[in-house]
Amino acid sequence: MTAAPDDALLEPSSGQERRILSEAGIALFAGRLILDAQPPIDDATLAAVAERCAGPLPDSLVALWRTAFGGRLDYDLCADLDGQDVPVSFTELFYPDSGDYHDLWGWIEHERKLAEEHQPDWSGRLVHLPIGGFEYLDRVYVHTAIGPDHGAVVCWRQGLPPGWELHAGDRAGRLADDLRALFGRLVLEHDPWEAEDDTGAEMRDAIDDLADSGDPHARAAAAKLRQLVQATVLDWRRALDQGTLVTQRRLRRLALDQAAADDDVALLARLVALGCDPAEQIRSGLTAIDVALLHRASAVVRWLLERRVPVENSLQVGAHAVDLDLARDLLDRGARINACAVSRALDNEDVEVVQLLSRAVQPDDALARLGPRLRMMAAQATLASRRATAQSDETAAQREQRRSGVLAELADRFDPDRRP
Template sequence: MDNDFFGDEELALLRSHGIALFARRVIFDAQPPMTQEQIAAVQAVCAGPLPPELLALWRLTAGGRVDYDLHLRMNGNEESVGWSELFWNGSDSFHDLQGWIGHELEGAKEAAAESDEAWDGKLTLLPIGGLEDCDRIYAVVESGADYGHILAWKHGLPTAWAHEMHEDGMTTVAHDLCAAFEALHLDEDPLDPAGEYFTGQALLEYLDQRHQEHGLTIELMDKLIAFYRRAMIDWQTPLADGTLGQNGPLSRIALRHAVATDDAELVDRLVAADVAVDGPLHGSAIATDLALSHGAHAAAAALVRAGAPVAPDALDYIDNAVSPELVSLLLAHGAQPSPTAIAECVACGAPAAARLIASAYAQTHDDLPTAYASVRDGLLAELESSLIEVREGRLTHYLGLAGLTKRVDHLQSFSL
């Protein structure tokens, strides 16, 4: 299915550089094919036959890495599922297939013991990939209507993680492995990324290393990147022809792009094209939540003016200096003033916005000084603790040493 792009000689050259193609997707750091004995060992612990598509993959490569986007609805959220690893035997890391099989067998044994149910020692769900220990991809390996389906499982995070899923979730990716691979896509062009960290970065770095250290030619590397970019999602064409609003998944990708690029004009175009702006866009975060947390303030203002909902706690998740004008707009459209919002604005270097929120809070509460002091002290303690760990080299923080220092200074010097 990939021979329309590469000749046999090119495929062999790519394979020599640890690159394999499966279901029109790129696998890199690809392992040798799985032996028949290894396949038989996996089959022995499965309740039904291994799906033919999985056997085809393993006869091509025992596993490796992939670098694509995958968004699925899970527990009512719009979840980004991490599927960067294809498990393989012999790995000494999170890639280890036999390690994950052992983990699943132990879990199934414990579940059977707790429920006093008989268990035949066989798995109905076979772990085949995922991301470390937080996201997992399974193949259904028992006879029945779901046989061969590919499922995604995601670990719930503590409630302190705003807008994340707080309970474990599972949903179907596709009816078979080939369809699941084809569900992997690129939201953005990896050659023109919207941010510092982007999907495709790991593959491009791998290819550069193969070129610099192992002789992968520029011509073949460029051809592989062109093949890889075939997985890019095209939402621009349906936006231009007026049909984008009819496609929910494409609409959400376009809206996330508008937020990532802080593009107020694009927001207006999307709204004019009937793109919905009121549902979960990333986790449980709605569009305005995502824009505010990313510092996309122009996009946030455009969203609010276009009628996008504003969560009552929207101001609690400010993570960049915000203008008083945007705060006023948010307060007028449903955001509630809180001591947390005041402290976050102070820490981010937005004292005028903080005072505006404080004034609004004081209109309905008489505990402003003590409530703010309590939140400030807690946030200050957290930042100072992180600052010490960063200085001692025990922690890597997204704000860095300078950013943490500024936030501490802002909180210590501000007074209501």
């Protein structure tokens, strides 16, 4: 996906359309929309930021801030981290007094404190300047030191609990050579005028508001904005029809993801027949069978198992969605069992699945941390059993009593130090 020139949208009546976009809080940079766009940076603030950096501010960053010194983005962005396509939340462009988790100055101070703590010989100036991200979870930085990486854009993702997306540690990686190239990578995986609640919905609503205006210039601007936004949609269906899908990694993985999530065996079979690997990691380390389990896509799960795809991570992702027979099958095929898989299984309606998976692991610290949750759920099941008895529903009462007993037993096994 390449960036469209900013001016392409605004011809022929650029002055009027620029005014309309400004009043709507919309700015354009490298062919992408910025919502809630803030006024351009002034020279004094630009100099104050530059004083805190290891080298001159990159030209592309200055150009962005001269366009809009902060705002919101509503696109999909993926980073290649350790060979995986990992989504990066790049929804905020930091600016002073933003009212978010930190404003720009707050993030700069955050980075300065970290550098002082971990780099005894730190120069006092930031090599990586934080310019956007999402709260405290994801951040995007621009490289400011003079050298071959000057202007390069990198990302950082906070480590999440064990089992989440199969990674627990912090992760970082390069996104683009400069900010214009990064904006060119901002895309949409789905057309927001076709997908009700997905990335791009805020842009869609802002554009539709302009389209409903009585001002013909606003309606003309809306039509051009819509065209600009829809040009960023990743159209894997067209690539499939044209026979080019297999060679385009991002589109290929989107198609596999869609087939698995939608329980579309016909599409998945077509993709595999064309050369797609059904065992390929398609999203944050997940394969098609993992995605299918997440979405309870049982037909796709069966189809993939018939083709003997690897199932190592399947129960860590989908233990909540399997029945007892499928759980046994996945175990026999080598699915990994750990605290994450047991935790997922606690959301399974069949307590026999919980018991089966729990028998396949030895107690450890991670499982011990499930003790309080297990005891709480056991107590809830006991109350549910009593309510069912009061309502003369003996089947439900026995089921909930069985669930309570299994969960209480597991709590004592995994967390014996807190046994009542």
